[in-house]
Amino acid sequence: MTDLQHLIVHPGLSLHQLFVRMNEGRAGILLLVDEGGRLQRTLTDGDLRRLLLSGVALDAVELAFPPKAPITAPEGSSHATLLERMKQGGVNQIPLLDAEGRPSALVQMRDLDGPILLSTPHMGEDELEFVTQAFDTNWIAPLGPNVDNFERELAEMVGIGHAAALSSGTAAIHLALVLLGVGPGDRVFCSSLTFVASANPILYQGATPVFIDSEPGSWNLSPQALERALLEAEAEGQPPKALVVVNLYGQSADMAPILALCERFGVAVVEDAAESLGASYQGRASGTFGRFGIYSFNGNKIITTSGGGMLVSDNGEQIERARFLSTQARDPAPWYQHSQVGFNYRMSNVLAGIGRGQLRVLEERVAQRRAVFDRYQQSGVGGGLLEWMPEAEFGRATRWLSCGLFHAESGVDVQALTEAMARQGVEARRVWKPLHLQPLFADCRYYPHRHDHSVSDDLFARGICLPSGSNMPPEVQQQVIDTLDTSLQSARAQ
Numbered sequence: 048m049t050d051l052q053h054l055i056v057h058p059g060l061s062l063h064q065l066f067v068r069m070n071e072g073r074a075g076i077l078l079l080v081d082e083g084g085r086l087q088r089t090l091t092d093g094d095l096r097r098l099l100l101s102g103v104a105l106d107a108v109e110l111a112f113p114p115k116a117p118i119t120a121p122e123g124s125s126h127a128t129l130l131e132r133m134k135q136g137g138v139n140q141i142p143l144l145d146a147e148g149r150p151s152a153l154v155q156m157r158d159l160d161g162p163i164l165l166s167t168p169h170m171g172e173d174e175l176e177f178v179t180q181a182f183d184t185n186w187i188a189p190l191g192p193n194v195d196n197f198e199r200e201l202a203e204m205v206g207i208g209h210a211a212a213l214s215s216g217t218a219a220i221h222l223a224l225v226l227l228g229v230g231p232g233d234r235v236f237c238s239s240l241t242f243v244a245s246a247n248p249i250l251y252q253g254a255t256p257v258f259i260d261s262e263p264g265s266w267n268l269s270p271q272a273l274e275r276a277l278l279e280a281e282a283e284g285q286p287p288k289a290l291v292v293v294n295l296y297g298q299s300a301d302m303a304p305i306l307a308l309c310e311r312f313g314v315a316v317v318e319d320a321a322e323s324l325g326a327s328y329q330g331r332a333s334g335t336f337g338r339f340g341i342y343s344f345n346g347n348k349i350i351t352t353s354g355g356g357m358l359v360s361d362n363g364e365q366i367e368r369a370r371f372l373s374t375q376a377r378d379p380a381p382w383y384q385h386s387q388v389g390f391n392y393r394m395s396n397v398l399a400g401i402g403r404g405q406l407r408v409l410e411e412r413v414a415q416r417r418a419v420f421d422r423y424q425q426s427g428v429g430g431g432l433l434e435w436m437p438e439a440e441f442g443r444a445t446r447w448l449s450c451g452l453f454h455a456e457s458g459v460d461v462q463a464l465t466e467a468m469a470r471q472g473v474e475a476r477r478v479w480k481p482l483h484l485q486p487l488f489a490d491c492r493y494y495p496h497r498h499d500h501s502v503s504d505d506l507f508a509r510g511i512c513l514p515s516g517s518n519m520p521p522e523v524q525q526q527v528i529d530t531l532d533t534s535l536q537s538a539r540a541q
């Protein structure tokens with residue numbers, strides 16, 4: 048869905064001004080409205096050029112466009128209606144009108160055609176400019192001003208001293224563990240309910256992961272289970288070298304008790320905030336609490352550089368060292384000289400340009416994702432069988448993904464449900480399969496929330512993640528709601 052503010056134009060603008068607006072709007076279309084804001088007609092680049100060719104001066108303001116009924120649809124039109132109108136009219140975007148005939152949104156064919164995906168990239172208006180600057184100045188690779196500025200701008204935004212832009216969030220976790228001196232034989236504690244990328248770097252370093260369960264209030268790391276694990280490790284004389292604590296689906300873990308425990312037992316914290324950029328904990332940005340924090344700009348994240356990550360810390364020396372290690376650890380010598388193992392983990396100047404543009408719309412994206420969640424919640428989807436992921440009172444979640452949990456007695460087979468939804472073109476996913484259940488980590492220890500109850504097993508069995516993109520028009524959200532409700536019937540009957 049496209050932001051309308053740059054596309055709406057009123058009579059009285061000169062032809063030149065319209066060309067400028069067309070150029071700035073980047074949608075290939077302007078929406079000409081009357082004094083009441085009602086849509087009169089759409090204007091294309093061709094409409095403007097034809098006027099120019101017919102002899103109208105660029106500074107003329109009395110512009111007589113031939114009447115042309117715009118192809119529009121009322122707000123709330125179904126996905127199918129919108130697609131049909133676009134196909135009939137031979138257009139690839141369509142303005143939605145409110146009851147008064149005022150444009151309220153511009154829906155793109157690409158947002159409707161094909162399956163509705165879980166979370167897709169959503170560009171703002173500045174990304175292309177930063178990328179173009181990189182091309183114009185030939186700062187294509189490897190580093191350059193976009194990288195420096197992206198690091199500085201992100202650090203300022205989250206309120207931390209230093210940041211290093213890297214090729215992925217996984218690379219950032221890996222470097223954090225390297226910088227903490229994690230090596231063969233060390234134990235590293237890690238949240239169990241997460242994507243495998245949180246724990247793979249522990250294996251890269253030859254260390255041993257130990258998994259910690261979630262607590263039900265935030266779905267994130269259980270301080271209770273952590274304490275048991277730390278006490279046991281201490282009794283065995285093998286305290287962990289580090290803890291990788293994950294902030295799931297856009298919500299922070301309960302950092303205060305976790306940090307207090309880690310302080311008590313002398314454990315360094317790496318905060319995996321790959322999914323929680325834009326969230327807060329007690330008023331402070333998620334990702335800024337550990338010795339190191341990491342963010343991901345993978346294509347499905349709240350903002351993306353198509354692929355990328357960031358390592359952040361208040362320790363400037365360590366971040367400088369991360370930059371050194373991520374560029375093959377080249378010694379300061381006149382030739383290529385290396386005294387230690389390095390990595391090719393740095394972000395390119397082109398991708399950092401995308402990141403700078405995306406950072407400017409982060410707050411907007413948080414609001415949009417939260418609005419998607421609110422809409423699902425208010426719709427009553429799931430017919431009372433679905434309980435939404437709680438938003439813990441200690442902070443603000445971004446609702447990166449809208450997630451819910453079917454009641455234990457609902458009889459819903461979540462796997463069958465996601466498959467039924469996929470057949471109708473809607474991608475919904477199970478909640479992460481906990482790492483302690485993965486064959487890769489079959490030999491690893493696991494500490495459940497309570498001795499007799501594993502919260503993450505339950506979240507995996509009963510949880511679902513729904514399409515949550517910030518670029519989903521209300522019609523598409525409605526389609527998700529309808530599809531879930533119709534698929535639910537078959538998923539319960541089976």
Ligand SMILES: Cc1ncc(COP(=O)(O)O)c(C=O)c1O
Pocket residue numbers: 214215216217218241242244245293319321322342343344345354355356
């Ligand atoms: C919790 C978590 N940690 C780490 C990562 C790894 O980030 P990247 O894909 O940028 O390597 C991801 C996502 O991809 C993630 O969801």
